[in-house]
Amino acid sequence: MDDAQLETWSLQQNKFMATVFNFDSAKAAIEAEMQQVAATLKAVIGEIMGGANNPVVDHVGVAMPIASDLTSAHPTSLLVFNVPTEYLELILKQRVWAHEKITLVAWPMSDDVPFPLMLFILGGFTTTDPEAVKTIVTNTWLSEPACWQIAAIISDDLGTDEGNLITVTETFVRSLRVIRLDLHFRGGTPFHQYQICAETPVFQPTTWFTLREYLFKLKYPSSLYGCGAAVDFYSCALCHSVAHPKGLCLFPTITNWKGPSWNSASITLEPRVNSSNRGGFGGRGRGSTRGRGRGL
Numbered sequence: 001m002d003d004a005q006l007e008t009w010s011l012q013q014n015k016f017m018a019t020v021f022n023f024d025s026a027k028a029a030i031e032a033e034m035q036q037v038a039a040t041l042k043a044v045i046g047e048i049m050g051g052a053n054n055p056v057v058d059h060v061g062v063a064m065p066i067a068s069d070l071t072s073a074h075p076t077s078l079l080v081f082n083v084p085t086e087y088l089e090l091i092l093k094q095r096v097w098a099h100e101k102i103t104l105v106a107w108p109m110s111d112d113v114p115f116p117l118m119l120f121i122l123g124g125f126t127t128t129d130p131e132a133v134k135t136i137v138t139n140t141w142l143s144e145p146a147c148w149q150i151a152a153i154i155s156d157d158l159g160t161d162e163g164n165l166i167t168v169t170e171t172f173v174r175s176l177r178v179i180r181l182d183l184h185f186r187g188g189t190p191f192h193q194y195q196i197c198a199e200t201p202v203f204q205p206t207t208w209f210t211l212r213e214y215l216f217k218l219k220y221p222s223s224l225y226g227c228g229a230a231v232d233f234y235s236c237a238l239c240h241s242v243a244h245p246k247g248l249c250l251f252p253t254i255t256n257w258k259g260p261s262w263n264s265a266s267i268t269l270e271p272r273v274n275s276s277n278r279g280g281f282g283g284r285g286r287g288s289t290r291g292r293g294r295g296l
């Protein structure tokens, strides 16, 4: 993003970042498309706040992002600011709002937002067992020189007390979680990749990126199940997550979901015609796992 705009955004009050599901990110650089998103977003935020009858709706601002470099990917999140505290808390608490016009995820903007748990996605193993992959990753991280390199990176934030570094590094490795992605090659043959998640102990974004980058580039060999390596992140066409492809997106499984579905031919802001979906919001919740098994 443009640095000056980022500085201005940081100074706004009662704000959150909105990522819009119903939006083809390839169109983000087209100003007219972004203006339509901003106007629709403002209307939906107004509805959450009770509609035009609530006078504070007029004070809510929606700002569009400016790319810092015309050749780079254009940012797709918008700033919503001047939201009264009671509504801000409500919007952030529910996090995902599905409406017939637009579906959005609201991200807090504060200094204590935790780093993402997912570090990267591993592919290349022949096993279907996440526990086996967890063992391989654990052994790799605890082997030399990886464990010392991890400790060295962490020391940028936490100092060089060796005893503390060993404890923190071990705690980090113990926090490892492995989640299997069930995918299919064209033709239907199944294969598996694994989300690698862990609670990083660092607090500086640059340190987190350095650690993630180091672990991303490591090879993860095993005697029985092949050699794992990190794969490119996905870009879910529904929720814009980098953690899964569109076919594995669980949002459409939520009861009364009003956002885009797996069958959406294209992401559009045009009102959907299914009359049974008109009005109200579909909240975040647990649905069935009907999406599992759908792949690339």
Ligand SMILES: [Zn+2]
Pocket: 236, 237, 238, 239, 240, 241, 244, 245, 246, 248, 249, 250, 251
């Ligand atoms: Zn998704």
